Amino acid sequence: MATTPATAPSATASTPTVVTRFAPSPSGHLHVGGARSALFCWAFARQHGGRMIVRIEDTDQKRSSDAASIGFLADLSWLGINWDEGPVHEGTGGGPHGPYFQSERLDIYNRCLQQLIDSGHAYYAFETPEELDTKRKAALAEKRAYRYDRAALLLSADQVAAKLAANMPAVVRFKCPGHAVTIHDQVLGDATIPAEEIDDFVIRKADGFPTYHFAVVVDDEFMQVTHVMRAQEHFTNTAKHMLLQDALGFRRPTYAHMSIICNPDGSKMSKRDKDKALRAAVKAKSTAQPQALSAAPIGPDGHPAVAQADWDRWLADKNVQLDFGSAARLAAALGVVLPEINVDDFRRSGYLPEVLCNFIALNGWSPGNDIEKFDNAFLAQHLRLERIQKTAAKFDRVKLLSFNTDAITGMPRESFIARARAHGEQFHAEFMRALPSGAFDRLAAASHERSKTLEDMFAGNAWAVASDDSPSITPDAKTIDKVLRKADPATGLSGLAHLENIAALLRSVPADQWTPEGLEPIITAYANEKAGWQMGKVAQPLRVALTGGTISPPIFDTLCTLPRERTLARLARVIEAAAGAAATAAAAGPTATA
RNA sequence: GGCCCCGUCGUCUAGCCUGGUCUAGGACACCUCCCUUUCACGGAGGUAACACGGGUUCGACUCCCGUCGGGGUCACCA
Numbered sequence: 307m308a309t310t311p312a313t314a315p316s317a318t319a320s321t322p323t324v325v326t327r328f329a330p331s332p333s334g335h336l337h338v339g340g341a342r343s344a345l346f347c348w349a350f351a352r353q354h355g356g357r358m359i360v361r362i363e364d365t366d367q368k369r370s371s372d373a374a375s376i377g378f379l380a381d382l383s384w385l386g387i388n389w390d391e392g393p394v395h396e397g398t399g400g401g402p403h404g405p406y407f408q409s410e411r412l413d414i415y416n417r418c419l420q421q422l423i424d425s426g427h428a429y430y431a432f433e434t435p436e437e438l439d440t441k442r443k444a445a446l447a448e449k450r451a452y453r454y455d456r457a458a459l460l461l462s463a464d465q466v467a468a469k470l471a472a473n474m475p476a477v478v479r480f481k482c483p484g485h486a487v488t489i490h491d492q493v494l495g496d497a498t499i500p501a502e503e504i505d506d507f508v509i510r511k512a513d514g515f516p517t518y519h520f521a522v523v524v525d526d527e528f529m530q531v532t533h534v535m536r537a538q539e540h541f542t543n544t545a546k547h548m549l550l551q552d553a554l555g556f557r558r559p560t561y562a563h564m565s566i567i568c569n570p571d572g573s574k575m576s577k578r579d580k581d582k583a584l585r586a587a588v589k590a591k592s593t594a595q596p597q598a599l600s601a602a603p604i605g606p607d608g609h610p611a612v613a614q615a616d617w618d619r620w621l622a623d624k625n626v627q628l629d630f631g632s633a634a635r636l637a638a639a640l641g642v643v644l645p646e647i648n649v650d651d652f653r654r655s656g657y658l659p660e661v662l663c664n665f666i667a668l669n670g671w672s673p674g675n676d677i678e679k680f681d682n683a684f685l686a687q688h689l690r691l692e693r694i695q696k697t698a699a700k701f702d703r704v705k706l707l708s709f710n711t712d713a714i715t716g717m718p719r720e721s722f723i724a725r726a727r728a729h730g731e732q733f734h735a736e737f738m739r740a741l742p743s744g745a746f747d748r749l750a751a752a753s754h755e756r757s758k759t760l761e762d763m764f765a766g767n768a769w770a771v772a773s774d775d776s777p778s779i780t781p782d783a784k785t786i787d788k789v790l791r792k793a794d795p796a797t798g799l800s801g802l803a804h805l806e807n808i809a810a811l812l813r814s815v816p817a818d819q820w821t822p823e824g825l826e827p828i829i830t831a832y833a834n835e836k837a838g839w840q841m842g843k844v845a846q847p848l849r850v851a852l853t854g855g856t857i858s859p860p861i862f863d864t865l866c867t868l869p870r871e872r873t874l875a876r877l878a879r880v881i882e883a884a885a886g887a888a889a890t891a892a893a894a895g896p897t898a899t900a
Numbered sequence: 901g902g903c904c905c906c907g908u909c910g911u912c913u914a915g916c917c918u919g920g921u922c923u924a925g926g927a928c929a930c931c932u933c934c935c936u937u938u939c940a941c942g943g944a945g946g947u948a949a950c951a952c953g954g955g956u957u958c959g960a961c962u963c964c965c966g967u968c969g970g971g972g973u974c975a976c977c978a
Contacts, residue, residue, distance in 0.1 A: 329978090330978085331977080331978050363978060364978095365977090365978080366978070369978090434976095435975085438975085438976085446901085449901050449902090450901080450902085451901075451974065453974090475976090477976050489904090491905095494904095494905065494906090495905095497904060499903070499904070500902095500904095502902085502903085503903050503904085503973090503974075504974095507975090508975080508976050510976085512976055517976070517978090518978045521978095522978090538906095538971080539971095539972060539978095540973095540978090541904070541905070541972070541973080542903075542905090542972070542973045542974075543973080543978095545904095563905090565905095565906085565971090566971070566972075568971085570910095572971085574972090668913080669912065669913095672912085674913095674914065674915090675914080675926095676914065676925070676927080677926095678912080678913075678926075678927060678928095679927095692917095695912095695913080696905075696907095697905095697906055697907065697970090697971085698906080698972090699912065699913090700911060700912080701911095701912095702912060702928070702929085704911080704928065704929060705911070705912065705927075705928040705929075706928090707928090708927085708928055708929085709927095711941085715940095715941065755940070755941055756939060756940040757940090766939085830937095833937080840937080841936095842936090842937045845937035845938065846937075846938060849937085849938060850938095855938090856938055856939080857938055857939045857940090858938070858939075859938095860937075860938085861937055861938080864938095
């Protein structure tokens with residue numbers, strides 16, 4: 307380096323600061339593939355003490371670009387991915403290389419564009435999209451790859467000027483130099499794209515906006531990006547970007563293309579997968595009853611799951627996507643489970659952000675040495691571009707769930723309670739309102755070790771916030787028969803008999819002794835004496851009476867979640883109902899009880 | 901279809917660059933058993949892969965070629 311001329315930029319610190327960038331198109335939600343790209347960009351920048359930029363690629367005017375369209379910034383924050391430059395969000399963002407919305411950088415693109423035109427590297431073309439489409443289809447029919455025929459190059463300068471003066475719609479195309487391009491990629495290695503594969507692509511659309519290829523190259527240069535890390539779907543595009551860099555006299559950033567994340571069936575994971583699942587279910591239903599298509603199925607609230615207008619539009623066009631609420635209601639009405647695709651879906655489902663990051667990173671990278679559990683700091687420390695997986699990974703939700711379970715059961719109790727409460731406040735306001743804070747903490751503590759997600763705490767404990775006469779906590783006939791009516795051959799006692807005995811015992815327990823610790827000796831003693839030391843014979847009837855089902859936290863906690871009076875009331879209600887049913891059955895004749 | 905990339909248990913992956921220590925390791929899932937007041941957790945054990953065919957070599961999961969398979973890309977989308 308001693309021989310470096312004085313004019314070269316900073317000789318000793320010849321390694322420029324690492325700058326990565328996450329450059330999504332505007333969207334309300336971040337999907338897992340994007341999340342991984344962002345995570346790796348973040349980790350690499352942090353590892354090298356560099357900067358990470360978030361840039362919004364909103365050069366497609368057909369897509370909305372209002373504030374809601376960058377809702378994914380909240381997802382990024384939730385995952386713990388912060389950026390040094392980019393849109394301002396919760397205290398981060400801004401920076402000296404803005405604006406960070408491409409739609410606000412038109413003058414920069416136009417300057418570069420003019421440079422390209424002046425130097426003969428780009429030219430105007432006047433074909434309409436329809437004309438091009440026809441030619442493309444013809445080529446396809448002949449099983450030939452379509453390439454732009456450079457017809458516009460035959461136009462004289464005067465002709466071009468005249469068309470432009472007449473305000474004829476025009477695009478600008480890049481004039482490819484006609485040589486093959488070799489991409490050097492940190493994960494994929496070298497790949498050479500033949501010259502014939504790259505035609506004179508459009509760099510500015512008729513509406514004056516740059517195309518993606520052009521904007522990316524210009525922005526990466528002006529924002530001093532050193533490492534381009536993105537999904538493999540962009541790999542072949544890189545050749546175009548390199549040609550553009552050469553023509554513009556730009557640096558060449560380092561490239562690293564990571565594998566795609568797929569569904570279990572091998573198809574590319576996509577935001578449309580939810581609608582796909584819904585369409586499949588609707589189709590199955592309409593095959594059985596064709597009239598089902600005329601309106602959306604009735605949702606859980608008794609109203610059509612989807613508004614008629616939306617329903618019609620959705621049915622008519624496979625590209626139309628349902629909004630979150632409609633999709634969720636329709637899924638409930640059809641009894642299908644929507645696949646989680648977006649980061650926010652996983653958040654709602656009760657996954658921990660650190661687990662999602664860990665798992666996403668593991669789909670496509672591993673540190674070796676059989677290590678698979680790690681946090682973002684570890685990733686930032688150990689990520690090596692060369693170790694990024696070349697092959698596409700199928701996203702295994704079952705394994706994700708297992709990771710989440712481990713993280714939840716492994717955290718301190720207080721942490722779980724706090725996290726569960728935060729999740730509840732965000733997604734289960736009614737649940738939180740129905741349960742006093744102290745009761746919530748006790749229930750959460752009792753539910754900790756059996757929660758695989760934060761959501762389980764709420765889905766599994768709905769009985770705790772139901773009213774005491776709610777149908778949702780009324781045991782069904784099968785359960786009553788099995789748990790309450792059937793007599794234990796060993797003792798001759800039915801569940802109902804135990805229930806009645808326990809209820810009597812419990813009624814004599816004073817309020818200040820109404821705690822899991824206070825109740826346990828009483829019930830244990832009873833079980834030992836009357837149920838042949840089998841707690842299950844006593845616990846299950848109690849559980850059924852209190853929750854309507856056979857699954858709940860440990861029985862003493864379940865007993866103490868509700869106030870004493872309400873617990874007693876639930877017991878009485880079921881005893882009465884079961885006893886009444888038994889009496890009716892007995893009156894109906896001996897066959898009914900056999 | 902052209903071009904580019906990829907190919908280890910069902911899945912995520914270790915090993916491959918620097919051939920022998922690989923009778924291929926871990927994790928999730930699955931199966932069996934144990935524990936247990938439900939559900940879950942936990943504990944012990946087990947089934948399970950180098951896509952195929954040629955080379956090179958004393959020796960190939962590891963290097964080379966071909967076949968097959970998968971993915972990506974060929975837009976005035978990004």
